[in-house]
Amino acid sequence: MRQTRVVRNIWLGIENLLLHKLRSFLTMLGVVFGVGSVVAMLSVGEGASKHALDQIRKLGSNNIIITSMKSAEEEQASTSHAHMSVYGLTYEDHRRLTSSFANIRQVAPAKLMRKDSRLRERAMELRVVGATSEWFHLVPRDLVAGRIILPADQEQRAPVAVLTEFGARKLLATENTIGQTLRIGGNQFEVIGIIKSESGQAGNIQIPDQDIDVYIPLEVAQRYFGDIFAKRTAGSDERERVELHQIIIQVDDPKNAEMVGAGIERMLGMFHKKKDYAVSIPLALLKQAEATKRTFNIVLGSIAGISLLVGGIGIMNIMLASVTERTREIGIRRAIGAKRKQIVFQFLIETVVLSTTGGLIGLGLGVLIPLLITHFSNMPTVITANGIFLPLFVSMAIGIVFGIYPALNAARVDPIIALRHE
Numbered sequence: 428m429r430q431t432r433v434v435r436n437i438w439l440g441i442e443n444l445l446l447h448k449l450r451s452f453l454t455m456l457g458v459v460f461g462v463g464s465v466v467a468m469l470s471v472g473e474g475a476s477k478h479a480l481d482q483i484r485k486l487g488s489n490n491i492i493i494t495s496m497k498s499a500e501e502e503q504a505s506t507s508h509a510h511m512s513v514y515g516l517t518y519e520d521h522r523r524l525t526s527s528f529a530n531i532r533q534v535a536p537a538k539l540m541r542k543d544s545r546l547r548e549r550a551m552e553l554r555v556v557g558a559t560s561e562w563f564h565l566v567p568r569d570l571v572a573g574r575i576i577l578p579a580d581q582e583q584r585a586p587v588a589v590l591t592e593f594g595a596r597k598l599l600a601t602e603n604t605i606g607q608t609l610r611i612g613g614n615q616f617e618v619i620g621i622i623k624s625e626s627g628q629a630g631n632i633q634i635p636d637q638d639i640d641v642y643i644p645l646e647v648a649q650r651y652f653g654d655i656f657a658k659r660t661a662g663s664d665e666r667e668r669v670e671l672h673q674i675i676i677q678v679d680d681p682k683n684a685e686m687v688g689a690g691i692e693r694m695l696g697m698f699h700k701k702k703d704y705a706v707s708i709p710l711a712l713l714k715q716a717e718a719t720k721r722t723f724n725i726v727l728g729s730i731a732g733i734s735l736l737v738g739g740i741g742i743m744n745i746m747l748a749s750v751t752e753r754t755r756e757i758g759i760r761r762a763i764g765a766k767r768k769q770i771v772f773q774f775l776i777e778t779v780v781l782s783t784t785g786g787l788i789g790l791g792l793g794v795l796i797p798l799l800i801t802h803f804s805n806m807p808t809v810i811t812a813n814g815i816f817l818p819l820f821v822s823m824a825i826g827i828v829f830g831i832y833p834a835l836n837a838a839r840v841d842p843i844i845a846l847r848h849e
Contacts, residue, residue, distance in 0.1 A: 455788065457735075457785070462822050470793070474809040487566075489678050490565060492675050518670050536645060537562060557645040558643075571622060572605055581646055588641050589643075590642075746777065749777075783822065
């Protein structure tokens with residue numbers, strides 16, 4: 428019996444709202460845009476954060492990346508036409524790192540340079556990475572064909588090369604890939620494998636590999652190309668001497684990454700007169716990015732929540748006006764035996780129906796907007812369960828909170844005065 432009465436009251440509330448369709452729709456718009464903006468902003472923020480976190484995770488939570496860089500003094504001195512910049516990591520640094528820390532599992536040094544590459548009539552500029560076999564363990568990428576560089580290639584100084592999938596398609600589009608001879612900067616290399624690669628920026632750390640990479644043994648890179656590189660800049664030729672451009676270190680446990688990173692900083696500081704290196708710890712960057720993500724979501728949710736608050740105030744305003752309009756109806760219902768709690772319940776039903784319906788429409792709008800953003804701008808967006816159910820729950824709560832005052836006002840109307848109301 429009680430359940431039947433509740434259902435009847437709900438239908439009565441819906442019928443009362445349908446008597447003023449346009450007013451009810453305009454009242455819902457505040458909640459629609461509020462919920463839509465909350466869902467859309469949270470999904471955009473979640474997508475951007477997830478993309479950044481995924482990029483950082485690709486660097487490895489137990490890896491430390493050391494990169495050669497010019498010191499401030501070297502930057503100033505390089506303005507001279509006759510100056511040759513000497514900076515960065517050395518082969519001796521590699522040997523010290525390998526033998527000085529018990530927590531280090533693997534060390535992968537690398538030389539990086541850009542060279543013109545050619546296969547018959549096809550040519551393009553590739554980034555040549557002189558690396559050891561450890562590189563492919565610390566920067567794991569899927570093998571498309573062939574094999575990676577092995578320790579034997581390094582020992583024998585074999586002129587072999589591993590291409591990225593992008594470079595292989597550009598240079599070897601119509602050829603059988605494995606076994607082809609690739610000319611890099613005037614030297615010939617046999618293509619032994621193709622791997623997939625990633626590219627981009629993870630926080631302030633450049634991902635070690637790029638789409639246009641070609642990997643050759645480190646000893647071969649040193650023998651064929653040396654340690655001195657010429658860079659043509661506007662109006663001058665700049666020369667640099669760099670032994671190693673990058674060293675990637677894998678520690679035995681992610682918990683030790685920051686401790687080992689601090690030890691590496693101290694050790695390099697003892698042997699480098701200038702700060703010509705940068706030590707990056709992806710794990711520390713990951714923790715910072717996760718904290719930023721939480722703050723970002725709170726800020727976005729708070730900003731979008733203001734729209735919901737405005738929508739709730741709009742519902743309260745309309746319901747107060749509705750109470751005034753329906754004073755005589757309230758008096759008649761009280762006169763025939765309706766209790767105050769029934770009047771309160773009736774008006775609460777109407778506000779909850781308004782806010783919930785607006786919330787559902789807003790959810791549809793909030794889901795559509797991220798899909799359009801992803802489609803037209805290729806910006807990643809992620810719609811989570813919390814991003815859907817939380818705004819809907821809040822919209823229902825707003826219907827109750829902002830509907831209580833008008834409902835209590837309606838219940839307090841004196842039946843005799845209400846019956847006289849015109």
